Amino acid sequence: MKLNVGGIDRILRVVVGLALVGWAAMGGPVWAWIGVVPLATGAIGFCPVYPLLGMSTCPMKKEG
Numbered sequence: 305m306k307l308n309v310g311g312i313d314r315i316l317r318v319v320v321g322l323a324l325v326g327w328a329a330m331g332g333p334v335w336a337w338i339g340v341v342p343l344a345t346g347a348i349g350f351c352p353v354y355p356l357l358g359m360s361t362c363p364m365k366k367e368g
Contacts, residue, residue: 307349310361317346 309317324339345351354360 305350307362308354308360309345309349309351310363313361314346314349317342321346 321339321341321343324336325343326339328334328336328339
């Protein structure tokens with residue numbers, strides 16, 4: 305599993321995930337538990353959809 309979620313993308317995923325999970329825990333709608341997905345992908349650094357789309361937000365490593 306190669307990392308494909310970069311810096312700002314990871315931070316945004318964690319913040320949005322925490323906000324949604326917090327909202328759900330405070331009595332928000334059941335669908336807000338979907339925040340677990342961006343929270344997990346941000347924490348792990350891997351998004352399973354990105355390879356399907358040929359994407360990566362990780363900075364490219366310099367060869368040499």
